Amino acid sequence: MSETAYQPFKRITRSVPKQVIGEALNKPWADSLIPFTVTVITIAIFASLLEGYLSTVNLGSLAHQFSETAIVVLAMGLVVMVGGIDLSVGSIFALANFVALYLIIALEVPVGGAVVLTVLMGAGLGAVNGLLCGILRMRAFIVTLVTMIIFRGIVSLLLLKFGSELALGAEDTPLWSFLGYGSVLGLPTNTIIFLFLAVGGHVLLTRTRLGAHIIAVGGSRLAARRAGIPAGRIAMGVYVLSGALCALAAVLYASRIGSVSYTTGKHLEILVLTAVILGGVSLGGGRGSIARMVMGALVVMVITNGMVRLGIRGGVTEMATGAILLFAILFDVKWLKHKDKLLNSTFVCPVKLTMPPLPDLTDKNSPYAVNDRLRDVEVIGLDQVDGPEDVILDRAGNLYTGVRQGEILRFLAPDYTRREVFARPGGRPLGLAFDRDDNLITCVAGMGLYGVRPDGEIFKLTDQSRRTWWRLRDDSRILMADDLDIAPDGRIFFSEATVRYALSDWIVDGLEAAGNGKLLCYDPATQKTTTVLQGLLFANGVCLSHDGHSILVVESWGSCVQRHWINGPKKGTTEPFIANLPGFADNINRASDGTYWIAIAGIRSPLWDLTMKSPGFRTRMIKRIPRDEWIFPNLNAGFIAKVDETGQILDVLWDRFATHHPSVTSMREHRGYLYIGGLANNRIGRIKLPAADPTWMGQDSYWGTRPAEASEA
């Protein structure tokens, strides 16, 4: 095979800027980008309208007014995240404000004690909501609407009875004044408390089991319960927390304003809900973050406060707040609905890929000339297997394959009619290989590299490699381990087909063709996983050369095979092994005569090659037409090729009429037979190789013969 201009390793960088946008939108913090932009714009508008708005003095003053409401925003936000709503926040706030002032001014309780008692009372009120909504599973909207009225009624009664005692009251103890008007390092006391709570809340939600449970319960209460999470108690806990936070905010408010009034906390729930929704915390629950709640709170505060300062009349301010809430809810609904569409259209970043000229398959003299050699293929396990991507045989001749159900099946020799589940690792077991100790090592898409001992016990080898520093998307988790082979020293070389797509979307990686594949190496000695090659166009089949000095790795979308030297004078270098196959190559394995079998899963078409040339066309196609009308690579019919150590095609096996085994993703030679797998097949094929060594098997080829078993066979 002559060298071509085709250099697969040099094209990945071109796609980086576009990939960054798509990957950024997929980050959890992408949902924060819009609230963040809104926040910045809002602040910019008011800063330009109001003189001295960004002065330190004014910012301090704003922080002072902001913090109490922001704490209530956290309370409401947490409840919304757990899938509820707490309309009683304003009433709890009012009640706590009254209780705190009454304890301190009328009953002369020391400030510290009064604060604790008030917060406990808030938690108690929250527990009422929590019991009704969380444990008894009543509708949160109705329950908290009712408790809002009840708590508000209690405030009215208390105001009437004891209000006049507080009408003139003022507390001037240092601690109380510090809470209301003190500051540390220029930050008001209440702001410091708020920041502490916000950071705590962030840690709770993102770093703790409880936080994960809150999000899980919010996302789907039923699913959370089925996963063993005590959904009721978690929800109740959040309501209690909400009550306590409201009470704490009210204590700070009391220390600052120091008055009891029927208007305290009135309409607070609407204001706070606006902030929460504006921050992109989904009303449906399970989606949101503390940072976003804070941003939502900032926007609402800046707008309401700014409008007062601009001298705008009250009614207009209320209308504006209402309009913002409506807008935010509308956005929430639309964003949720269209987010995936947007992500899809921005995530896929097609790259220009110029393929070498397509070999002419109709030419009878072509090494790829179509024949009917697979016509006589025997069928094993018809309708008993769902997608046997790879097949392998053990020393006793038993046949193993991984199927879609996440199982590794075993068909027992010699007739392969008895089928049993050998192991159930989950995920999607793809590539298979036996190691020196007869452990079956497998690449499980969605999970990583796993092993199964002969007794069926499963063990994990690795599920992550080192993260690529410039990628926004975390590619350290092995997303789609595909095929593997094992070097004599025990190092396992395996391919990660693509770092950007899961198995369900593997074909989209072909439309992108950005070189997202990797060849990884797991070293059992150090238990480390390192990246050997990256930028591969769908890294697929992996095979150790017969001399053990190099690894052959298939690039499916590149229709080529690379040879990477792991030993010898060329160690560490990579060179083309086969540069231009007529189709999308899949697995590659050793043949008995010192050559290699390579599966071609589908044939390239001129249309496909043309499509690959035009990334703009592919981008428009993905954005504008439905998925089932996209141009996809043909993966229905292929062939098996035999190549020698130089990459020269020696032989091809076709199923011309597509009757028995047109789709081939792997093949394994064993004792004179070739066993054939297919990713989407409902069968395993077997064909006799008349010229092959009838005693040859992979295990011997890799690990040497074992006298006892050899004689047994």
Next chain:
Amino acid sequence: MKKLMCGMALSLAASIVLQAGGVAIAAQTDSYRPSFAEAVKGKKVGLVFTDMNTDLTLIWADIIERDLNQLGVETEIRDANWSPETQVQALEAYLSASDKPDVLIIQNFNLTAAASPIKRLAESGTKMVQLNMRSRVDTNYYVGADWVGIGEAVANELVADCSPENGKSGKVALVQGDITAPDSFFQMQGMQLVFDAHPEIQVVSNLGSEWDSSKARDITTTVLQQHPDLCAVYGLWDGHHVGSAEAIKEAGLQGKVLSYTNGAGSRKACDSVSSGLVDKYWSYDSKRQASDVVTAVVSLLQTEDASDTRVAVYSPLTLISKETLDPAMCFDLD
């Protein structure tokens, strides 16, 4: 001769006067004018009101802005829209603002909420007038009703009209607004003084409506059911007393149960008295209060250092009843 002498004397006197007058016109200027012009030039006044939708705040804003703007004083309104917190925000914004108003006119929600920012604004040198509803902190001026006095006046009237000595039940109901608001608080003080001396008057109900007329109506309806022999209902502000008055009317007790209230004295006050919804209405005349505020502001603007100025301008009361009713007693809102 005598006539002649008189005539001469007159003409002499006249000529002297004329001469003197001529000199005066040439030399004498109005010495107030330059300093007044200096005092009001480029000045700014902030009006921080609890709301902008009641008759009293509307007439205040109307007159104060009109008069001050005419004098070349800039004005701006901060509408707290029934939220003490918003009001505190507005005041705190003034504390940190680079262009502070020279005089602030503040109508408080209650005695405590704005006390702290008002205190700090005073310390920073801002001159302040509290209008009708004061906080517990004193400012340069208080312009508004004498609430204790109104309380006493109303209570005395209730004693006179409802006393069992005059064959009445002695039962009265009070409908407050916000218990902690200065008008409620000080009126109750004044009334308490009188009622303490008159145990024959029995306050059968004393509830708060939160300034909401529909709540006032509910309260009064209930009280009327519990006490069919009720003598009078006093609503501590006409804004919500409308509800109580309607409750009395609906119960068919108009004229039997006395309906008393106080307020700004806008046209609706006179209307309510003439229609019989209200029997006695104590008006503190908010239109006049606005003019008093303008006077206070102008006077503060001309005071270099007002830190020791403490002036109260209590509004005179007018009792409007069927007997005294005169349309001129009430003002119209544009």
